[in-house]
Amino acid sequence: MGLFAQAVKSEPRAFALAVFAMCAAVLTANVLVQFPFTPFGLEDYLTYGAFTYPVTFLINDLTNRRLGVQRTRLVIYVGFALAVLLSILFATPRIALASGSAFLVAQLMDATVFNRLRRRAWWMPPAMAGFVSSAIDTVVFFSLAFAGTGLPWTSWALCDYAVKLAMILVFLGPYKALIARMPMWQQPATA
Secondary structure, eight states, X not given: OXXXXXXXXXXXXXXXXXXXXXXXXXXXXXXXXXXXXXXXGOTTTOBTHHHHTTHHHHHHHHHHHHHOHHHHHHHHHHHHHHHHHHXXXXXXXXHHHHHHHHHHHHHHHHHHHHHHTTTSOTTHHHHHHHHHXXXXXXXXXXXXXXXXXXSOHHHHHHHHHHHHHHHHHHTHHHHHHHHTTSOOOOOOOOO
8 A cells, every 4th residue: 555545544634624624724824925015014024924934844843743645745736736737727827936946945954854853842842843844935936936936936935935934833832732632643652
């Protein structure tokens, strides 16, 4: 039985919920990144997507904690494929391509860093994985999506990264509360 079939068969609800949540978060962010954040005169500094995309890192970390790194990578691949297809329908093709590229690289990095820090203090894996992968995501996404457009994408990128870091810290509370209520994936013992 392949890894995909195992992931779906062994924890079908958790796997399906993770894929659905990931697609919903990415699609929402891809639509909202097209709209500058106008309150307080911040349209040259932020888009609405800055506030929604960080949810993907929370989903990734919860999935990793619950299902392990291999199944998390499957969620990333499935989420990537579905989110890109949906984003093509609801966002521009350039946004969809930039988002898909950034998502794949950053989320795989997030899963890897999280997994390496898995046995550290409860807050360290999501915080460190989020800081690293958010930087990668920001650079890849904004350079592919907006370079050469005349839009203030560099200030959007810098402010977007700052918001991602703040959201990662804010999400530590819900992360701790949620992991306290879920069974944790246990890495198999090596012989």
